[in-house]
Amino acid sequence: MKKRFLESLSGFTVLKWFIYLFFFLFLLVPLFSILLVSFTGQPINLFGSLVSQKTLAKTIEKLSNVSLEAYSSLFEGKGYFDALLNSLKLSTGVALLVTIVVIPIAYAFARTKMPFKGLFATLCTIPLVVPTFISSYAFMLMFGKTGWVNHIYQALGGEGVLFDIQSMLGIVLVQVFYFFPYALWPMVAAFKISDLTLEEASQNLGAHSWYTFMRVTLPLAMPGIVSSMLLIFTVSFSDFGTPIILAPKDLNLIVVEAYREMAGFFNWAGSAVLTVIMLLVAAFFFWLQRLVIKGKEYGTISGKPTRQKMNDHKGVVSVLTTYSFLVVLIPVLGVASIFLSSLATTWGRHALPDGYTLSHYLTIFSTSHKNILNSLVLAGGALVLSVVIATFVSYFVVRRNSGGLDFISSIPLIVPGISLGIALIQTFNTAPLKLTGTAILLIIAYTIRRMPYMIRSTMSSMMAIRKDIEEAAVNMGASNLLAAVTVIGPLMLPGIAAGAILVFVTVIKETSISLLLAPTDWAPMSLAVFQNLLRGEYYTASAMAILIIAIVIVLQYLAKKLTKDQLY
Structure with missing residues (x-):
């Protein structure tokens, strides 16, 4: 034995x-x-x-005083509930915007003969290598009160600034342009899995290209698109670097509040409640993403191999190429701004150092x-x-x-x-x-x-x-x-x-x-x-x-x- x-x-x-x-x-x-x-x-x-x-003995005594008082504070004007709502609004908005921004780029990668795909793929990795608080600083260099974009805007006759970078809008824009690669490659894969013969059949029946895209291509890719949207929601909700740099004092966000309760006030109850809430929200959307992937994978079965004829329409390819370039250009300019700042003696009075x-x-x-x-x-x-x-x-x-x-x-x-x-x-x-x-x-x-x-x-x-x-x-x-x-x-x-x-x-x-x-x-x-x-x-x-x-x-x-x- x-x-x-x-x-x-x-x-x-x-x-x-x-x-x-x-x-x-x-x-x-x-x-x-x-x-x-x-x-x-x-x-x-x-x-x-x-x-x-x-x-x-002390632990038992503490456990004997278990209550929901800390959770009730979410609804009693301490700012926690507002922080939760603001974070949910932020993450929902970012998830929707990223999805809208990325769908054309993903389609261009997967289904068209867009030139410079290798270059665009490389540029799309740049947002992934930049810590979010650094990308937030990059946007401040670009769109802050003394940012070079606003210098150009004022030189063209504009007054003031394009928008206040230290705001909800500023946080949204940073997250959209630096989180979109998380959704891009899953969407590219989603567009690649569908059988192109279905699109050809739709067009042979007289449907226009845009109608075929909306009624055939997009529905087949929808599980991957929804999964990517849920992933972006989770990434945005958990992001700490962007809000800690750009959130104004009157904008409560749950991740910032949790940090302040712990690091600033050593409020164990408040930080613990916010931590649990963040965990529950993140877990729910992670589970939802897994559910979408597991339960609704669409595909086609036939005895013929899937054909991969790429869309080579000059107008479509040109528009998608230009659009993709403009989207990836924003984070590249952000990194370039940080590089210029690292070389500057002084910078702020003019567009360049x-x-x-x-x-x-x-x-x-x-x-x-x-x-x-x-x-x-x-x-x-x-x-x-x-x-x-x-x-x-x-x-x-x-x-x-x-x-x-x-x-x-x-x-x-x-x-x-x-x-x-x-x-x-x-x-x-x-x-x-x-x-x-x-x-x-x-x-x-x-x-x-x-x-x-x-x-x-x-x-x-x-x-x-x-x-x-x-x-x-x-x-x-x-x-x-x-x-x-x-x-x-x-x-x-x-x-x-x-x-x-x-x-x-x-x-x-x-x-x-x-x-x-x-x-x-x-x-x-x-x-x-x-x-x-x-x-x-x-x-x-x-x-x-x-x-x-x-x-x-x-x-x-x-x-x-x-x-x-x-x-x-």
């Missing part, structure tokens, strides 16, 4: 339970803890309750080199942890059909960065696991937040590896664990490398987690840029922002080469 028990604990079983323990300690317990705080209004030390009778210098780059390498090193070390730590955990999670899910690990590892997809940060602070703020304010907790937070990207990459590689390769190694005497490490591991290296680069890239860009959890000695580049913007050190902030963008572009290029990804 004892021998059988020891055998059951060997190899993969122990490893699997260690992974479960990791998610339990640093994801499930923090989320459950913040839920309890939302009902008690006071911090709950769950880990301390397990090792100290005194702490356990008054002079140019490289001194801002010298400044960041001399005074902010520690922030650069911190980012590389923290991202490296998160990368190593993600590689180890994600690789074995993929193995257990694909080879051992572990539905439990698949579900738990997907939870971070619905957890906004601010929510995870607040939950971790509350859980690890006291003994026996007092990790708040340490680099360890920051690395763990990065790992949990970005691990789903790594898991999806390694999982696709695992599915492509034949099971009999592993079985051959086992038949020759290797243990299952040894076979996985020595045989499966090397075959998964391309997927592991691509996923690792993606984790590294997203950690370098991460803002909300860094802002809440990073200790002073471990402030990364993203936090340094944010702090420089708040201090008015715009030129050095721009220089470091360009450095972040350059690192991310290089790493994403490497990831694309490793995966040989075809975007168009």
Whole structure:
């Protein structure tokens, strides 16, 4: 009996339970803890309750005072309900606008002979490499009171500014132009799946091209379009960088309110309630997106291969090419504005800088080199942890059909960065696991937040590896664990490398987690840029922002080469 028990604990079983323990300690317990705080209004030390009778007594006393008072404050004029409504309005508006903006571009990529598709595909990746608070600053350089766009507008006879950038409209525009790539490629895929013979049949029956598009092409692509819309809603709702820079004082947004309640007032009850609300909203729309994808996939079945005749009508192609160029031009001009700011001696009196210098780059390498090193070390730590955990999670899910690990590892997809940060602070703020304010907790937070990207990459590689390769190694005497490490591991290296680069890239860009959890000695580049913007050190902030963008572009290029990804 004892021998059988020891055998059951060997190899993969122990490893699997260690992974479960990791998610339990640093994801499930923090989320459950913040839920309890939302009902008690006071911090709950769950880990301390397990090792100290005194702490356990205090926890029981707090739990005995459970109430819905903190939730009722949503409707009692404290601003929480307005923050929720404003966030829902913002996310809904952004989702609708992105969908409207992207449909023509997606159709152009998938169904026309639009020239320069490769160039446009490359330009469409630029918004993805720019942290949202940096893109917000880029729009301030363009559309602020002294922005170069308004200088041109005034030179043409206009008065004042085109619009107030620090407003709901400003936030919407930034999110539309920097979030649209999230919806673009799923929509391109949606337009590619339908059988073009249906469109030809419609036209042969006398229908005009526009009628065929509205009644045949668009309905076939609708599941992908709706799924993309729901994804954009979730991304917009969870975005912290844009509102923290552009939201005026009289505009309450739930993600900003949650941060202020935690970082500014240490209001555990308020921050916990807002965290729970954000989680519920994000989870609902994530579930809705999965439901749309799972339940309504349209396709056609025939004995003939799908033909891919592209629309080559000169008028249609010209209009779509011009339109696509104008849309992708906006974020490109934003990055160009940041680059000019990083070289400017002074900028604001004229459309272009008054002079140019490289001194801002010298400044960041001399005074902010520690922030650069911190980012590389923290991202490296998160990368190593993600590689180890994600690789074995993929193995257990694909080879051992572990539905439990698949579900738990997907939870971070619905957890906004601010929510995870607040939950971790509350859980690890006291003994026996007092990790708040340490680099360890920051690395763990990065790992949990970005691990789903790594898991999806390694999982696709695992599915492509034949099971009999592993079985051959086992038949020759290797243990299952040894076979996985020595045989499966090397075959998964391309997927592991691509996923690792993606984790590294997203950690370098991460803002909300860094802002809440990073200790002073471990402030990364993203936090340094944010702090420089708040201090008015715009030129050095721009220089470091360009450095972040350059690192991310290089790493994403490497990831694309490793995966040989075809975007168009």
